[in-house]
Amino acid sequence: MALTIWTDEKKAEAFNEIIDWMCKGKSVNSILLRKKDSMPSHTTFYNWIKNDAELFAKYARALIVRADVLVDELIDIADDGSNDTTTIIGKSGVEIEVEDKEWTSRSKLRLDTRKWIAARMNPKKYGDKVEHDVQVTDKTIKFKFGEGPTEPEDIEHVEID
Numbered sequence: 001m002a003l004t005i006w007t008d009e010k011k012a013e014a015f016n017e018i019i020d021w022m023c024k025g026k027s028v029n030s031i032l033l034r035k036k037d038s039m040p041s042h043t044t045f046y047n048w049i050k051n052d053a054e055l056f057a058k059y060a061r062a063l064i065v066r067a068d069v070l071v072d073e074l075i076d077i078a079d080d081g082s083n084d085t086t087t088i089i090g091k092s093g094v095e096i097e098v099e100d101k102e103w104t105s106r107s108k109l110r111l112d113t114r115k116w117i118a119a120r121m122n123p124k125k126y127g128d129k130v131e132h133d134v135q136v137t138d139k140t141i142k143f144k145f146g147e148g149p150t151e152p153e154d155i156e157h158v159e160i161d
Helices: 008-022 028-034 042-051 053-079 101-121
Strands: 085-089 095-099
Touching: 008 028, 008 042, 008 053, 028 042, 042 053, 053 101
Parallel strands: none
Antiparallel strands: 085 095
8 A cells, every 4th residue: 555645735635525525424434434545544634633723623513514414314214114114924825014123223223323423523412411500609598399489589508308
């Protein structure tokens, strides 16, 4: 395998193509493997984004777009029931339509995988984690579940019975 010399022009062209494919929902791995002759190695690509803040920013934006594309695909996968059933011949020789469990299981896996990946690529938008911004003062709130003060200024200390 010949060593590729990445001129600035060639690097920009390859990088932009990778970003374009990412924005269409493709993974970096699939892009680099599918177009081996015109693409950098994985190590080279990740070094580019590690060592160049501008390239890293473009990559980060592409991840956000890719997450949106994957979420859009969730609807298509969930709505596509075309292969959910298959026809078999019953004992009496009559055709019976039954669930194709391999297909429906694969569809569920595709849905779950896309949700998981989207949550990692854009956790603020698709993540499961709920953050609470709580400010503590020296006041106390005391109430039983289902009961509580009606006005914030009534709060002096928190005690839950």
